[in-house]
Amino acid sequence: MRSQRPVRHLHRGRKQRPLLPCLLGGLVGGICLLALLGMAARWGLVSVLAREAAPQDSSLRVSVSLESSQDTGGEAPWYLRLVNPQTPLSPEFTVELTEVAGGQFDSRAAEALSQMLSQMEDEGLSPLVCSSFRTWEDQETLHQNEVDLWLSQGLTEEAAQEEASRWVVPAGTSEHETGLAADIVSSAYQVLEEEQEDTPEQWWLMEHCWEYGFILRYPKDKTDVTGVGYEPWHYRYVGVEAAQEMKESGQCLEEYWAARFTRNGS
Numbered sequence: 081m082r083s084q085r086p087v088r089h090l091h092r093g094r095k096q097r098p099l100l101p102c103l104l105g106g107l108v109g110g111i112c113l114l115a116l117l118g119m120a121a122r123w124g125l126v127s128v129l130a131r132e133a134a135p136q137d138s139s140l141r142v143s144v145s146l147e148s149s150q151d152t153g154g155e156a157p158w159y160l161r162l163v164n165p166q167t168p169l170s171p172e173f174t175v176e177l178t179e180v181a182g183g184q185f186d187s188r189a190a191e192a193l194s195q196m197l198s199q200m201e202d203e204g205l206s207p208l209v210c211s212s213f214r215t216w217e218d219q220e221t222l223h224q225n226e227v228d229l230w231l232s233q234g235l236t237e238e239a240a241q242e243e244a245s246r247w248v249v250p251a252g253t254s255e256h257e258t259g260l261a262a263d264i265v266s267s268a269y270q271v272l273e274e275e276q277e278d279t280p281e282q283w284w285l286m287e288h289c290w291e292y293g294f295i296l297r298y299p300k301d302k303t304d305v306t307g308v309g310y311e312p313w314h315y316r317y318v319g320v321e322a323a324q325e326m327k328e329s330g331q332c333l334e335e336y337w338a339a340r341f342t343r344n345g346s
């Protein structure tokens with residue numbers, strides 16, 4: 081039933097490491113770990129570590145993260161606005177837009193997008209923005225088209241809604257409605273499939289997008305946290321500082337956000 085969607089690539093093999101250093105390293109590491117756990121237990125940290133390591137259950141991971149946000153909670157600035165199925169946009173949400181190549185973008189971030197694209201072109205690449213700002217109605221139509229696709233594959237209405245939402249989220253829950261997200265593909269490969277990651281444009285973007293304040297919003301290893309399938313074309317503006325921190329920490333926006341904020345700003 082998944083034939084319409086990209087096939088997942090196998091993970092590339094890891095390099096073999098010499099056995100003896102591994103064993104010695106493991107022994108020393110194990111002793112250090114025991115010592116650390118003893119200290120952590122005193123500070124009441126063990127239960128938190130155990131729960132975060134527990135996994136594959138995204139609701140648990142999110143609730144752990146949200147608990148930790150209570151200490152440092154605050155209002156997220158406009159460029160860190162979190163939009164997902166659990167945090168939908170208000171129907172009253174509006175944003176000032178600027179025309180960019182391939183559509184419209186939040187006026188405050190449009191220059192960053194344009195600079196990133198022109199730098200790519202200067203380096204001989206051919207990026208193409210195939211989707212940027214979408215209205216509520218645009219998103220509703222796209223979502224319904226996806227539901228229809230899965231219905232045509234024989235899924236029940238409920239199953240089609242669920243599967244469709246993994247790829248094209250319902251109106252009010254797409255970042256494209258904020259004007260801060262752009263789907264960027266290679267002009268030579270204008271397909272929204274996982275193979276997009278193998279284009280020189282995506283190699284460049286994954287390496288350099290943070291320099292312009294963008295992140296790859298739905299990484300392959302965070303689908304259980306974002307709730308959205310891997311999209312090696314969807315880039316989101318979050319500002320240079322946050323983009324750099326997320327690149328260095330390996331956090332996705334949900335994780336970064338939950339550790340800092342409790343609500344979106346206006």
Ligand SMILES: [Zn+2]
Pocket residue numbers: 211256261262263313314315
């Ligand atoms: Zn997108």
